[in-house]
Amino acid sequence: MHKVFQLARLSLALPSRHPRLAVAIGRLLGLAFTICFLTGLYSHFIQHPLPWMFFPDRPVWLYRVSQGLHVTAGLACIPLLLGKLYTVFPLLFKWPPFKGGFVTVIERASITLFVSSSLVQLGIGVLDIYQWYIFPFNFLQVHYALAYIIIASLAIHIAFKLPIITRWWRKKDSVDDSGDLLPVEEGELTLEDSPTARGLTGIVYRWIDKQAPQAPQKVSRRTVLGGIGAGAAVIFLTTSGQTIPALDKLNILGPRKIGVGPQKLSVNKTARSAGVAAKAYDPNWLLTLKHGKKRMSLTLSELEAMPQYTVSLPIACVEGWSQDAVWTGIRFSDIAKLLGAEDNDFMVQSLQKGGYGRTKLEKNFVNNDQTLIALKLNGDRLSLDHGYPARLIAPARPGVLQTKWLSSLEVL
Ligand SMILES: Nc1nc2c(c(=O)[nH]1)N[C@H]1C(S)=C(S)[C@@H](COP(=O)(O)O)O[C@H]1N2
Ligand SMILES: [Mo]
Numbered sequence: 001m002h003k004v005f006q007l008a009r010l011s012l013a014l015p016s017r018h019p020r021l022a023v024a025i026g027r028l029l030g031l032a033f034t035i036c037f038l039t040g041l042y043s044h045f046i047q048h049p050l051p052w053m054f055f056p057d058r059p060v061w062l063y064r065v066s067q068g069l070h071v072t073a074g075l076a077c078i079p080l081l082l083g084k085l086y087t088v089f090p091l092l093f094k095w096p097p098f099k100g101g102f103v104t105v106i107e108r109a110s111i112t113l114f115v116s117s118s119l120v121q122l123g124i125g126v127l128d129i130y131q132w133y134i135f136p137f138n139f140l141q142v143h144y145a146l147a148y149i150i151i152a153s154l155a156i157h158i159a160f161k162l163p164i165i166t167r168w169w170r171k172k173d174s175v176d177d178s179g180d181l182l183p184v185e186e187g188e189l190t191l192e193d194s195p196t197a198r199g200l201t202g203i204v205y206r207w208i209d210k211q212a213p214q215a216p217q218k219v220s221r222r223t224v225l226g227g228i229g230a231g232a233a234v235i236f237l238t239t240s241g242q243t244i245p246a247l248d249k250l251n252i253l254g255p256r257k258i259g260v261g262p263q264k265l266s267v268n269k270t271a272r273s274a275g276v277a278a279k280a281y282d283p284n285w286l287l288t289l290k291h292g293k294k295r296m297s298l299t300l301s302e303l304e305a306m307p308q309y310t311v312s313l314p315i316a317c318v319e320g321w322s323q324d325a326v327w328t329g330i331r332f333s334d335i336a337k338l339l340g341a342e343d344n345d346f347m348v349q350s351l352q353k354g355g356y357g358r359t360k361l362e363k364n365f366v367n368n369d370q371t372l373i374a375l376k377l378n379g380d381r382l383s384l385d386h387g388y389p390a391r392l393i394a395p396a397r398p399g400v401l402q403t404k405w406l407s408s409l410e411v412l
Contacts, residue, residue: 001211017086017087017088018087018181018184018221019164019167019168019184020168020174020181020221021087021221021224021225022084022087022088022168023164023165023169024225025080025083025084025087025225025228026161026165027169028080029077029080029081029084030154030158032073032074032076032077032080033077033118033150033151033154035069035070035073036070036073036074036077036147037147037150037151039066039067039069039073040070040143040144040147041147042063042066043063043067043070043318044144046063046397046398046401047398047400047401054362054364055362055364055396056364056396057364057365057368057371057394057395057396057397058368058395058396059395059396060313060314060370060395060396061314061316061396062395062396063316063396063397063398064243064314064316064322067316067317067318067320067398068240068243068244068316068320068322070320071125071129071243071319071320072236072239072240072243072320074122074125075126075235075236075239076232076235076236077118077122078122078126078231079228079231079232079235080228080232081115081119081122082228082231083224083225083228083231085115086224087224092111092115097199106156107156107157107160110153110156110157110160111153111157113149113153114150114153114154114157117146117149117150117153118150120142120146121146121147121150124139124142124143125143127139128143128319129255129319129320130255131255131319181221235253237250238250238251238252238253238254239251239253239254239320240254241254241257241258242254242256242257242258242320242322243316243320243321243322245258245324254320254321255319255321256321256323258323259323261385262383262385262386263325263377263378263380263382263383263386264325264378265315265323265325265377265378265386266315266317266321266323267385267386268317268319268399269355269356269404270385271384271385271388271404271405274350274352274355274357274404274405275352276350276352276405277384279405279407280351280384280388280389280405281384281388285299285389286298286299287299287303287373287406287407287408287409288407288408288409289335289338289339289408289409289410290408290410290411291339291341291410291411292411294339296338296339300389300390303329303330303373303375303390304375306330306334307330307331307334308328308329308330308375309328309329309330309331309369309372310326310327311326311370311372311393312324312326312327313325313327313370313394313395315399315402316397316399317398317399317400318398318399318400322399325377325378326377326378326379327372327374327376327377327393328372328374328375328379329372329373329374329375329390329393330372330373331369331371331372331373332346332361332365332368332371332372332373332392332394333366333367333368333369333371335373335409336366336367336411339411341411342363342366342367343363344363344366344411344412345360346360346361346366346409346410346411346412347359347360347361347409347410348360348361348392348403348406348408348409349403349406349407349408349409349410350403350404350405350406350407351405351406351407352404352405356400356403357403358403359392359400359401359403360412361392361394365394365395365397368394368395370395371392371393371394371395372392372393373390373391373392373406373409374387374390374391374392374393375389375390386404387403387406388405389405389406390405390406391403391404391405391406392404392406
């Protein structure tokens with residue numbers, strides 16, 4: 001037990017808890033949260049576009065990279081946020097809490113909101129990539145709403161801390177000639193040590209000191225920064241193989257492995273769980289084409305008799321995994337030509353009702369030569385779970401919009 005208190009005392013020792021370290025971690029955290037916010041908005045609006053929005057259909061890897069960044073940066077936020085909390089946590093218990101009046105109330109409210117919503121955001125984000133929905137609310141709605149709360153409270157927090165941030169932003173302003181950190185100036189930021197600490201922090205400090213009364217050892221700033229960096233690196237290396245093929249061998253924590261699944265490709269929704277297995281295997285399956293009152297339908301053999309094209313395009317899931325695959329089928333634009341609707345958007349409907357059974361395909365995607373009604377995957381007929389008899393595959397789109405088990409295409 002004595003050892004535990006010694007360790008606690010060691011980790012409470014001061015010099016690592018310096019505004020320079022808070023700023024150094026804060027910069028990385030700010031960058032990571034900004035990446036998450038922007039890529040998150042992109043992912044949200046490509047799925048729920050506002051009327052005036054346009055989404056590019058190239059480069060093919062656009063969504064793959066954007067969502068890979070979203071999940072990777074989000075995971076890196078975990079050690080960064082914990083490290084930042086370690087650095088500043090005595091401040092969280094400053095006593096009296098609202099000394100400084102109304103402004104302090106706002107400041108502390110914003111930081112409380114930021115810390116609590118970030119912890120929830122990162123927590124449910126991790127649960128989502130493992131598809132472990134143990135929380136009693138809708139992931140997408142809450143994740144989306146929290147994003148705005150986090151960014152707004154972060155902006156308020158940064159505004160309050162601007163003097164400290166600018167003071168300690170540059171290394172040359174932060175150290176003396178021998179490279180040691182300059183002391184914190186009076187009134188600038190109080191990161192107290194045990195003899196002077198007041199309030200809850202002081203009580204905790206002194207209580208621990210009583211249990212383990214030896215002189216506190218110091219944890220250096222480098223050790224803390226190194227620990228956080230190592231944590232982020234380990235998380236990156238052991239998860240990002242699910243989207244970066246070169247790191248596949250190190251992928252021990254990512255929920256998906258490259259090349260594992262039917263036809264060497266992961267499956268998110270199976271035909272059975274979508275309730276479409278029987279309909280998809282029906283020998284009388286038809287792809288219905290609708291243009292106003294006009295109706296046409298094509299059998300699988302008729303689709304197979306049309307000119308076939310082969311493209312290499314990734315499935316890039318919102319959950320962060322992505323994998324390249326080779327798809328063969330007919331060009332979507334050939335269907336549009338057949339219907340005389342090359343300048344239109346399409347509604348793509350699956351045999352699956354509800355869920356991700358429907359997607360709107362904007363005309364730039366319709367006319368992209370790589371957008372296919374795929375019939376084959378990696379050289380063989382699509383397996384049931386990959387969308388047999390026909391699925392949509394288009395460049396630069398999230399996996400959720402690559403609709404499987406097609407039943408109709410409608411001109412809008
Ligand atoms: N009809 C339908 N299509 C769907 C889905 C679905 O739930 N229903 N899931 C999508 C999701 S989230 C992904 S990531 C891709 C995965 O494609 P794959 O299972 O062939 O790898 O399919 C998409 N197509
Ligand atoms: Mo997905």
